Amino acid sequence: MEPEASKEAEKQPMDAEAGDPADPRDLVSSDDEIDYSVEPEFYDPAVDDVDERWAHKQRKGRTSDAVLSCPACFTTLCLDSQRHEKYVNQYRAMFVCNCKVKINQILREGKGKRKNRKVTAVDSTTPEVENKGPVYHPVCCEICSTEVGVFDEDEVYHFFNVIPSNS
Template identity: 65%
Template sequence: MQGRGGKDAAVERRITETDASSLQADLQELISSDDEIDYSIKPEFYDPLLDEKDQQWLNKQRKGRSSDAVLSCPACFTTLCFDCQRHEKYLTQYRAMFVVNCHIKNDQILREQRKMKGKSKKKEDYGEPQLDINNGAVFRPVCCSVCSTEVGVFDQDEIYHFFNVLPSNS
């Protein structure tokens, strides 16, 4: 019986030594790479004045005007407008005169649908908007120039109307 107990003790010691060496190897892997960084040297990609430089650039783009939001494309997050005005009634819509990274599709025309006045009200006419081509406003689709996502329309008064954008605080 003792021989057997001696074997068990030797096997147990070998298992313990193996566990200790693998535990030490695991601890080496857990050391953070932050411990290897020398913080006494200034990083080459850090600029403490970057926020101030960005704000100066934005002020130059706006030319002193204030804005309700900075608008971005919902698909690729490209900035579309720095200077816009929020719609009074539809809070997710904006209008602007100066935009960046936008493309107008001149080959497409969208018209505003209006009901024709003076038409008799028959039972089958209810709820069907009639197109009045003579009085309807003409719009052209506006797309993001980076990913071609439709973000709004451009009207005949040369004003951009954005409805599919991500606004952020300006």
């Protein structure tokens, strides 16, 4: 085969089976083959109403400031939360789902001014862990293991790494 002929063959699109050149204008989009006049079988117009009834049943009549989701995988973590009065990106809750508490890890507030305190990890095997302020345990998303908050001694979840949405 001549060098010019092989270059010309490389430029033209080929049919996968026949090996004949195909005209790009003859290619059809899969959207052109869909009949939009027929309702797809996976469409359910009542699904939003069913989901709303399920959420109300889960809340048991309580109101919520936000529905909280994991920032990494968008899994629902809490349907019934209360927004922090001062820090608008923090929430607390008692009833959660899809959360895993790491009981073997202990977090404590650091010393210093109240405003600058930070929660730090402490080894739970050391004797100095006992009686030094409130104890917190990390809370992670059960699906993707992203840390989303802490769990305190009063069995309250404090979320700070979540995506809130209107409830």
